[in-house]
Amino acid sequence: MPRSPGAKLWSTLNKTASRHARQMQRAVNKNLTKPVTEAIVRNAVKQSAAVTAATQRALSGVVSPVAAPQSRGSGRWEEGAWGAPLAPRRYHVFVPAGATASRRAPMLVLLHGCGQDAASFAAVTRAAAVARESGWVVLLPEQSSQANAQRCWNWFRPAAQGAMEAGLLMTLIDQACRRYPVAADRVSVLGLSAGGAMALMLGLRYPSRFAAVGSHSGAVPWSASNAAQAARAMRGQRGPDAKTMQALRFGLAGRRPPPLLLMHGDADHVVDFSNATATAGMWMHLQPEGTPPLAGAPARRIQRGVRRAIDVFDWYEGSSPYLRLVRVEGLGHAWSGGAGGHAFSDPAGPDGLKLALRFFLAVGV
Template sequence: MADHPNRTQARLADLVEATKLTGAGRLQEASDLIQRGLFGSQGASHSGQTADAATSTHSAGGIAEGLHDQFRGALDQVARKFGLSSPSGAVAQGANAPAPATSGFMGFDPATLFRDGNVPSLTTGEGTFTAHSFANEAGARDYRLYVPSRTVTHPPLVVMLHGCTQSPDDFAAGTGMNLLAEQEGFLVAYPGQSTRDHGQRCWNWYQPGDQARGLGEAEIIAGLTREVMQNHDVDPRRVYIAGLSAGGAAAANVALAYPDLYAAVGVHSGLAAGCAGDVSSALTTMRLGPSGAAILQGGTPRVPTIMVHGENDSTVHPRNGEQVLLQAGVDALTPSVSDGVSPGGLSYIRTRYADETDRVVVESWVVRGLNHAWSGGDPSGSYTDRRGPDASRAMVDFFMAHRLDRPRQ
């Protein structure tokens, strides 16, 4: 009997994560993951990829002799099941073992598979995912664009801004946004920060020259958005922007600077627009939360906003998420609070804020037990925690309920 497509994609995601763990020398975890996905092993213990996993110091020592052969055999079985090429060469044993001499499983060398934030496109759907470049007077950036396979007249557009050290491919894989785009029929653009403009690929959200309308990265991202709109006949009333961490802060800046361009904004583990004006204030704000005096109030009209933040975020203090909500104007709205537990076991509080017409214009998700990671994300991308509620789905649902009704400039 053929596998259900969702189950097949889940196994492929597990396979990608197992390959990543192998490249890091974490063979026991990789073997546990493969055993659970392939054989239904009850003894496997895998907690999911989180932001903390990037700095984990799990040791490959103590692995039983012969485990590498067992793992290679499991990969062979998965490869045969999905019609993929088999591993070439034995899997190296130990964290400091040399990389395989050949291209490795599925044509990727596990030691280099995720170098520079690149990941295989196993979660992109059936549409096209292509590379482009954009330039205007403010500067230039490369970007990736996902166009779904189904034909939609005047499709919506979602612009996604990655976090520090990430790339467009990495962010697309981790958020799974392309799969939702395929289902719903919208386009997704992923601008990419370059190491030339920031050594860690962070968006310069804290620099005044990149925060305001007509300046720096804000103008580049807005211009890139307009280019995609023009080239693909996008519905100008349904254009949205979202981001993670530094990308979330940049998305807040851009949305506030261009309220006539974006119908809504999503800020995940990010910061309010204008909350810092240099590196020193940025670091302080990330660690302690913003100073109220430093926040741009946004004025009228405010941009509909969805905020997602982990209660355990040790990189960007959760107070920053609260300030994102204040900047969106929740003090003048009526809240409706609900709570729940995600399928992965993390509890959350969801608050929806309605205006005087009972229209929800701000939404908040505070996730308990979530650190600095995309909630409900795919482990094939960095800075994700699949245990949490699905932030991508929540953002898309919120976005599609909003259309731009403000004058365009």
């Protein structure tokens, strides 16, 4: 039966409407739905990446994670592990080009602070560049997140976990002296914050093994035996008691503690500057009985360009510097002169690693 003109018109209108609907849907998909969907997906990916990165930081205990250091230019980076097979600790080591078995180099052990690992601390301190220039081997042990969730060296548990970690570190140092071209009698140790306190613990536990020790923004060693006491010690409200000092003196067995470098910002609100002066006093108190007192030199104020000014206080053993305290004006809880873009790093200060090597060379390392 032939369709009526009205039916034909209705069919034509339906086809036209369907065609227009399909065109509109394609236009919507092209101009609105697809871009919006893509934007949602991109935003979700970004959020997921941010959450993943934050989760990785939280799980790793590292605030500003970086890739493992790579060998560029002269010298080489190596990495490895040491310690118990079921709970190994990792390390990175930089060996300058000129160091050989017949021409052994001094070695600096660098201990990172809380919220850092060996790679991030190498980046903050520019360890490779300074070591390449000076010809030192640089060893960077790494605290595990299993031993401390924030990767702090456990300086505030000196009788148990701290003592065990000090022993582990000495095992690594011995291993490095055998494996790399290191002059074993020219080993120094320097640390930041918790790493600084652990460096001083090493110096007092093994005084014959270190040519010099140093602490940057660290607390007084043996000033706490738990986390609550550590918080008070970091505020400058607690120090080693008389019994502890007697035990330390006994352990030194008439030997001087190693030469000491202290660097600290006067605007540090995490570890108060008073920790530096208290540590200097501790070192003076631990001098062997019957030896001449250390001779203090006039303070020196130094400022180069627009970098932060420093006040340098020296005490001499005879004609050689033995104890140096460097107060960095306006520096908070951060590595002085460190690389930009990293946590616990202040590029405005003088280069902390170069200051340290200058002192270590001055004391005969």
